[in-house]
Amino acid sequence: MTTATDADLAATTSEASLARTRARSLEIEAEIDKDASRFRVLTGDRPTGALHLGHYLGTLKNRVILQDKGVETWLLVADYQVITDRDGVGPIRERVIGLLADYLAAGIDPERSTIFNHSAVPALNQLMLPFLSLVTESELHRNPTVKAELEATGGRAMSGLLLTYPVHQAADILFCKANIVPVGKDQVPHLEQARVIAQRFDKRYGRVDKKRPVFRRPEALLSEAQAVLGTDGTKMSKSRGNTIELGMDADTTAKILRKAVTDSDRHITYDPVGRPEVANLLLIASLCSGEAPEAIAERIGDGGGGALKAEVTAAVNDHLAPIRARRLELMNDEAYLLDVLKAGNERANEVADHTLAEVREAMKMVY
Template identity: 40%
Template sequence: MVNSKKRILTGDRPTGALHLGHYVGSLANRVKLQNDYESYIIIADVQALTTHWDKDDHLRNDIMQITEDYLAAGLNPELSTIFIQSMIPEIHELTMYYAMFTMVNVLRHNPTVKTEAAQHGFKEMSYGFLGYPLSQVADISIFKANLVPVGEDQLPHIELARRVIRRFNELYKPVLIEPEALVGEVPRLVGLDGKSKMSKSLGNAIYLCDDARTVQDKVKNAVTDPARIHKNDPGHPEVCTVYEYHSVFNRPELEEIESNCRQGKIGCVECKKNLAVKLNNLLEPMRERRQQYNQAAIKDILMEGTRKAHAAALDTMAEVREAMAINYFDR
């Protein structure tokens, strides 16, 4: 029977454990989408090397960690194909074909690439870093994804994918699918320090793998309204990191919390304790699911997902080679 579901391609670079920012930004949505779409979840280990090329000894552990986080969050390997990018050589082959007709200036002017280069302090960009958007195009197109869930900041990548795929179809044969961006309301979760988005490198994150006590301790040290000295002082929730977390993870009580804060009826300690309870209520089912998977089970899931993804990639590449007339011995 032909699968009538539209196909989604999404994923992450394996650079460490996932945190609450990842969960609200994309992971929770993936769990919902897997019921309605044929989902391919790529662990982009090759693309991780564009910024972590000197830390390749961490990759194996990071791949296992991110897969465990996926499963704990609710991704079902029966519904979502979780696979490792580097183990699909056809992705790299297709990337190179795209590189033959994509101009360097197109890559240099990609706003996301320029922003990331500045964030990492790159004075010069390596060939791999400059070209990783083409690798993403190959990721998307080799699985013939109809939709790619992204935030607003990733839209330039999808537009590039559409341009490259359209050009391929014009040059050769229309065998590839131009994807659409599936743009959601992706909240940028601020870190516990209240200064910037939640990030492993900044040490301001709550991880999906944190135990209950760790969550309590981290929330206890989260930044609140700096102008509020005493418990009964009127608060300013709009500048409070803890209130922002309540707005994401505790919406039913939000109006009451805001009112009590502004009137000085609730102190920061009590507010933080309430938040810690809500976060642990969210994470507890993940902790329970996490216990269902040992390292051997995770490895089996990755191997099976990669096998399935490889089969799909082989089918697409047969069409690509035929379209380019480079299937020399198949004719």
């Protein structure tokens, strides 16, 4: 007779929890289609480099879809989070401007969505103080993302900001009363931390009034987007030089894709397990063209890697052409981009100040 180990039980519990999260996420999607006005979404990016095709296909396209469905959309330029695992901010101004251009070129509408940055919203960051009192050090050390980020630093000492990264993310979500957060399955623990903080705050300090808690309980909108790998078949990352940036021109894109990894079999088939590099290129072509990867593979047939790369290049460049044209226009109008960010920051500050006032009232710190 075998006995389940603690690891087995933990894995089973994790799988069951993920299944519940996935089921609830599907319910939320259906509720959005019925009445999107009930929802406010919070998502965003760290300005650590240019957005690339993986970002666009994995998250940015979906943000535009949610916005266009009528979900109130808040996009965070997480500039303070740049220094969680770095010694400096790098060319951050240039990257923030580029990020704004990427957002708007992809279809984010500043009239319907709020784009803001951490460092411009003091009240958001002030929420870190009461929130830190609601979590334990051991809870932070157990967070999977904190552990993964620590391993990625190569053994360097963990900064206090990296350790409290999940609490800062909770402040991002809770300050604007977001009730849905798009996440991948690996990011679900961060959202759980935000829910725990919201619950503990209400338990410890009560409510401002009897009708509602101070904070809504955010739920996961689980991303089922197919993961796009880099041109070398590994995770798409600027540091690996295997990305296709949204701001690249068509010729540069073609040059990068000509170097993409395939295999020695000239007959092209869609086999994610047996031929992952070839399958990844087919997937990219599919996501950009709308044609099934199997159909693309069948059309290429015995054309080999050269024909496959030509197919992918055409699909990517055709799909990104209007985005790139719009991005170029935006990059030539920096004043407009900064006005968009200024307006978003004003809106974020208004909401953050109101939330902080509620927090102080609940904590009886209004003197």
